């Protein structure tokens with residue numbers, strides 16, 4: 116059958132209505148709507164007279180190719196059309212159905228109810244033979260008269276099979292993900308220190324709720340990694356994690372970056388304006404890094420956004436509700452900033468509902484070997500290098516170094532060493548020159564003179580700390596200091612360095 120443009124339009128309209136049951140709910144005349152759709156504002160008599168028969172013939176040619184089952188019943192309950200998908204889904208041949216009374220062919224059908232009441236029946240479940248189908252059944256009206264019913268249905272067994280296949284596939288993905296990332300932390304590791312475990316446990320708890328979290332720590336301690344972890348563990352994980360470094364962007368740009376702007380807000384603003392990151396992160400998480408560097412003007416706007424989850428674009432007059440989870444990070448001591456008046460006290464307390472402190476690497480020496488090995492394996496994979504080891508001397512140097520740039524510096528140093536290494540083992544000579552300084556300190560205790568001369572206890576504590584950094588085992592540290600292990604224990608306790616004892620291996 117050749118399709119006229121009108122035939123196509125009618126068919127599209129018909130399909131549109133069949134797949135939009137809510138629209139059908141609202142109408143009294145299905146046919147009128149189809150014809151209105153096709154010939155809207157036209158005085159095309161031929162078109163208006165096209166009627167239901169031609170419409171159904173045209174539609175039938177298309178419906179023959181539809182994946183869902185379709186059946187049309189006339190006003191006397193006789194089946195006038197079934198598509199091939201009907202046969203696939205119900206197992207009933209076309210010849211068994213066409214021209215038959217629907218109540219005889221499919222006794223359990225709900226089609227007659229629709230024919231009797233003229234009310235559509237949406238999402239109704241019917242058993243056809245051994246198949247369970249879900250149908251949308253809609254009445255067809257012409258000139259205010261009910262002329263038939265159309266049912267569009269799907270095999271529920273097939274839907275269930277697909278859902279089952281999908282859940283199996285998801286399970287396989289989860290199993291593979293667990294193999295790649297056993298603890299589900301997306302490449303983040305916990306380390307050995309009590310401080311890191313505490314931070315991680317707090318982060319895991321914070322992930323369950325939407326309260327703001329303030330993560331404080333020196334640069335490179337893993338604040339952003341922890342923020343991503345919180346987002347990934349939270350119910351918002353399917354939505355966006357949007358990080359922004361507030362210190363890296365000039366104030367006027369930061370404002371429009373965060374809040375967006377309306378058209379004409381400033382010279383060079385884009386046509387139609389632009390949404391800001393608050394809007395981009397709607398439903399997800401916004402991570403404001405280096406929030407301590409924000410100007411007082413922006414702090415006031417931020418406070419409002421946190422308090423009311425409401426923003427106003429730059430140059431705009433209307434406010435907009437957003438649903439954003441806020442995570443903050445800073446290397447500043449924000450309480451000090453509050454005390455000197457560079458940070459708003461009210462904002463500080465809004466931000467630190469949950470407060471997580473990430474200590475510098477030098478204060479969690481026990482983490483250094485774990486992070487070093489983790490970083491090295493990441494680096495060799497990234498650079499496509501064979502597996503590398505860290506030798507005893509290399510590890511000792513790494514442990515005793517104070518790491519002012521924390522984990523980021525550790526990664527950079529190891530990347531450099533991995534590139535330079537020639538024998539598969541990273542030793543002291545593969546590390547930068549600064550690692551050769553066995554003292555690991557830039558200031559000598561004995562350089563201090565006069566009244567500032569160190570006490571014996573001060574020297575002893577320093578020496579102990581240095582030994583704990585330098586040697587991998589307690590035995591080695593005690594031997595180098597010329598004391599027994601028991602004495603080493605006692606002294607570590609005296610200087611409150613017990614956590615260091617735990618980090619040392621027993622040998």
Ligand SMILES: Nc1ncnc2c1ncn2[C@@H]1O[C@H](COP(=O)(O)OP(=O)(O)OP(=O)(O)O)[C@@H](O)[C@H]1O
Pocket residue numbers: 302303304305332333334335336337338339340341404444446489522523526
């Ligand atoms: N727990 C961790 N597990 C694995 N890698 C980590 C962890 N913490 C930090 N890192 C690594 O350290 C590097 C620095 O981390 P991150 O950028 O999160 O630090 P930061 O504190 O946000 O730094 P800055 O304040 O300079 O932005 C990253 O490249 C990351 O790979």
